[in-house]
Amino acid sequence: MSWRTSRSTLDRLRTPGRFPGFLKTAGVCVLIAGLLTPLSTTAVSAAAETAANDHCDGQCSDILPPGENGNATLAQILLNQAFGTQPAHAEDQLGPYANLATGYSGLTTEKINSFFDDASFGVPSDQVASTEKPAGRGDVTIVRDKKTGVPHITGTTRYGTEFGAGYAAAQDRLWLMDVFRHVGRGQLTSFAGGAPANQGLEQQFWRNAPYTEADLQAQIDRAVATNGARGQQALADARAYLDGINAYIDASDSGRYFPGEYVLTGHKDSITNAGTIEHFKITDLVALASVVGALFGSGGGGEVNNALSLLAAQNKYGVTEGTRVWESFRERNDPEAVLTVHNGESFPYATRPADPQGRALPDAGSVTQEPLLYDRSGSATATAADSASATAAKAAVSSARRGMSNALVVSGEHTASGHPVAVFGPQTGYFAPQLLMLQEIQGPGLSARGASFAGLSFYVELGRGQDYAWSATTSGQDIIDTYAVELCQDDYHYLYRGTCTAMDKVEQKNAWKPTVADGTAAGSYTMRVWRTKYGPVEYRATVGGKKVAYTSLRSSFLHEADSIIGFQMLNDPDYVKGPQDFQRAVQHINYTFNWFYADARHTAYYNSGDNPVRADGVDAEFPVWARPGYEWRGWDPAANTADYTPPEQHPNSVDQDYYISWNNKQAKDYTAAPWGNGSVHRGNLLDDRVKRLVAAGGVTRVSLVKAMAEAGLADLRAEDVLPDLLKVVTSSPVTDTTAAAAVGKLQAWVAAGARRTETSAGSKTYANAEAIRILDAWWPLLVEAEFEPGLGSDLYTAFTANLPVDEAPSAGHGPTGSHAGSSFQYGWWSYVDKDIRAVLGEQVQGPLAQKYCGGGSLGACRDVLLGTLKEAAGKTAAQVYPGDDQCAAGDQWCADSIVQRTLGGIKHYRISWQNRPTYQQVVEFTSHR
Template structure:
């Protein structure tokens, strides 16, 4: 946390602007009774750190000076953190110590505040968590109230995110390196013009009555945001970050907080979709790695290794659907046509940044630099806020595509009550304020409670209705293809690799450019020099250009064709139905509504009688001969079936072709494989994946004939959430190789015994004593953290060669540890630590398969001949022992580098979750846990 500064002038500034302290209280008539709640007190949820994400200037100063925080800004953090130590003794009576009640309504003795921002809506805040319960006498009043309440809680966050989605962070918050990286990342993914944003709104509105209703709901929501924005600015209780970023003068109140528009919602939807709702797009990296293996081993052997590494349909992979159904999608055909393999060494990224001046011309920071979560404040008076965003408004690593959620559901035939039980939620990262916001919505055609992304909360996106609950995990099936577009010269001359003309159906067309001219000045919230640059996206009808290269010597551009491009808000219809009690009366109703969501999510549903699963997404129908894992030649014969380049529409897989199921014995999802036949877009969905941790615990209890309770399902989730996947699933294979002969050296034998003891104790990363900040088996855990990158490199690099090994790490990093280290070498990948989510991406299954090959086992989907240390079993064992000794000699400071939160070598701290600030209020560290950010515990005893 930031050090406290004594700044006398701050006190004077706070006195001058004392009216910024709190918003005025508005009176309101009592809210109407909510509809009947069929959960009967058996629905709970949690979302750290707290509901309130706004802080006035005075509250920011108080936080800097005294460490205080505004009410409800951190009151869910302690409950969330406590589950790590408390889950083994969890009971039905103690569940509220770790989760908040998620019932409809607020008992009168628990009302904190009641007010009406408009005559057709009443908002009631509960005293437990400050959640807004919004009751509209009209539909418009309901969504207006949602906008008003969300702005009360998350205005600055919403404002910052709409800038990020447009690629315009630096003019808003300064030219810090992290700000530039953030705006570049999202601009590259969705380089839209304002006209295209408006056109998406018009398209949904023209789709039918539900589309028109959605447009009216969204407009009322925006009106609510702007009503609060105007009152807060006039009343001087707006978020203090507007002072820190120089947008409003703290004394005169002069300055502007720009009103929201409908197009801002499209921007926010595209940001969320890019972060959590897409899949595919790594085809260029796949091609480079595959070619490297072919060059090393020849086509036949190289292809066997590539297919085993790729794990497209690994026969050993667990999947969410296991009832005998198969759902083929995204698979590579045996004899593909139209594969566009680049010439070796020819590929280079498409330039995105042009015309650098000032600080924009400075070299980028070292990618291995530890990130700063809580930079220190400095200065005096209003200048006390100077430096708050010196390292950028957004944390490093934000904006990289995420896949970080889990779900556990057990059908009524395997529960103590006879009713389904669910524990599920999305993992959206840990931020202060949180990207999600909580709410209850009650109005004509809307009845829900749960979480939504701030700025999109006119509907509840994940939560519960009157007698059902739902949640989602990121699915990431492949809806993004890479096309190799032949470059041309419009005058018929020689073609350069830098040409901005391309061939489309025989015509030489100019690429379309979308630009952002961003400039910034030093201001109160930015200590960098002034500067400017231009962001420029080059777009073809096959999508934005991401790389350039050559194929057989001819220059090409590689483009990203995404099925949701220009359709970011189409999913609004599905979410509208989720909130409509008349639309959702059964599991099948919910599945049909989920089919209207075009982002790639796994949807889970539970009511008193049924469970259901559906995998949503705009799954394009490809030509049967096309390999979606490789770049594709841009030719009509290889395009998506029914593709219309004018509006990027195509033929899509029908409902029945999407993985779907009802009342399976149990469902688990941790971003694992959806169903047999559904190809993974990432090599992570193979023989060992973190979904195994959930599957083994739930399946084992069901096979033992032991029915589940809510408490036991929470315990299964929590136990998996503190377990090291590598220890539970790969360490046994490592030990079996080592145990093929006695260990001569006593020191090495002691190291192995320590690992064996950790595994026997569950392979968990938990404190020896609650609050001690020291792990049980700390030495074994540190040894294994240091060993993993050494053993993976030793196992594979000698066999495949340095060039292919490096190319394969660009397809998938070898590790995703809680502390953030990925491939160990700083020039390859430095992961973002302190984010909780771990063990998604990594060579876990690949290591396991090869070790079992080395032991002489017949491994389905394996590499064939062993690769480990060149393929010799004795050499493989020697390599493991040698690298284990090297790991033991690795200094703790190297395994756990220090950063702004932690001293170098502090193991617990390196793993610990830090809520990255997108604003001025920081949070305390909490224990590592691999768990959804927002989580529900659900068991409905009754149904409408």
């Protein structure tokens, strides 16, 4: 974040070695003492609150770094920035989370809770840190434990329970909730300042969900009206939750212990207490939900880029061969792809039609992106997307949106206890404070513990119930289609079912005050989106010489609130009593997620999302004409509803031997996955390990955590592709000394397990550091040298726009940005694998259309690889890891390290790279109701 006030205290503190003048005076102690007003709580209870029946028997654990407490007073922020001190429970989960990277090999059952926290219901009496009756209510109690400060909310009435959930959420995440309700409305810069990072955030989200206040309210009304008693209950729950949030705002304002960011952004005066913190309202929850949906639950799109790369392929090879080449790189239904449902069952969706109908491919060179910004002034004169800090902000958000969660679930048939074991969780990026927050909620019709997005925690969204646990990974199946609307009259009218219709102009105007500390002057701009019945306009082009606008129609557009019913069901112990109930619950969630379930007897899986039924012959990969014959079946443009594929056609399963997911392909013939789901995928790192465990039998929580942790430290390229690359290189003796030395280092690394691990805990130095440096330098060089000569520069560039070449941990240019943890989801590893195996003469199912490395000659391919390997070996660490705002050039460990990106005033330390979920559960239930 950047702050709105001139010469902001926080911005100055963020610059190393710089401190505001008043911190150097004796008066700072008086100032800080006056601001350190404690939270209002009653005396610590001598006994724990009673908990609902817990069937986990102490075998449920979880972790969510950096810590539960995401709020800090002004004094706490100033102390943190000046001296590094931390508010209580602000980062106490960061150390255990980080330590698993070096501690997993010695893991035992007794040590699990050294790296995770006990996720049992309730708090033992000797572990109660505080007991509070929020706003003096007699129908709800918030107990916080000593170790983590997680709120355990117990209510005797439904209203009181949800009131307590709102109060606790505000205690832990008020500032973050406020930030993201403004992000969802496209109003972040007016709220928190016009730094390029803020501009980039609000532009990215508002373009995808340009809602008016009426749109937000209509979504609530529709969700309530279409869900009967559950809809009415959800509305009542949300209102009680809001009452709790607003009660905390009032209490913290009168007690002057509200988050210090409000002072630093000019919303409150630290001396006079002038200014206000706006109460939350029901539409704020939809604005927050729209951000979550854009981050995690809106797979698909990209049809215009697909069209551009197809045209490039056809331009090089001709229509027939160009299409064949394009399809081989698209890997829509690759037979070698790792699957979550691996029992052979087929779930066809978005399959390639034999005779595509309605395609609207653009004329060459005609595509332009629709501008978003108008009337720019001051510090908005330069487009925010062009700035380095905005790029970093977009990358941080993209790291979450792209999907990094994983799941490992083993049925009881293959475990030591006979009960299923699960290790699973969502990857929501690394932020300070974290986007998620933990809670336990117990009340009438509510019994759960786990994580929820801040500001939406009236239900636990990922966690455990009395005798079951559930989690999700981003699935990314295609629920977004691109339509080419024909223009008429002018650029802002289009043909809708034969009638020339005006586009709707939706605008958001923002202005901000100067922020001298980061060089941002006052500025303003207007964001403008043109909406059609087929969705917002994203591009303009010509098709056959005819002017068109390309629009993006998302099935969850105008339906951000619909998923509330599914989450309500997951929290209801009277609803979820087994795997089929779980599947029925998540069928109510319209976002694109893979859902996993485990209880003491069963495991289950279901892929959620409103998958539209497309017209016959429509190819979901490309833009189609906006004409009735190509619209979604049963589509109602007024409500943006349509016919959706029935639940049984979604990938689903109960009691498969095991399930893994790391955003990989869901099932056979489910072809709506992102690019890159081929023979080598990050999911293989889990599948290979879990398959071995299941084959051996006797799986335990310990062995499954170890499998996850080891996969989370593996370099996918080194484990699954490098051995074949070295096979080509060593197909003849390597006589060049530089290349031979590099080969030796790479072979030793592969033999050691191909992991990116420290030499010892805290060493900040990798074992096999030279081999890691060589591969990091070699991969982009070898991919370009392998494929560009055969594809040609234009087609190679077009394909890299569809799928980036690399996503190593230090790859700041990749989809995750730098320091984001998640790695190896998107890259050309499958292409390299298939091509090298073909050159070696090995069997390849679903091969590329041609052999590319050295034109298909083993000798020529070897020359290509040797030449690029020598070049890579000669690159210095400073060249491979050039340095950034976090790290000096050449610091390999730091380049990979995970940074908790600040969304508030508190900073945390860097931790060693791990490729694992942010929030994670380890569960094994021992009994069932």
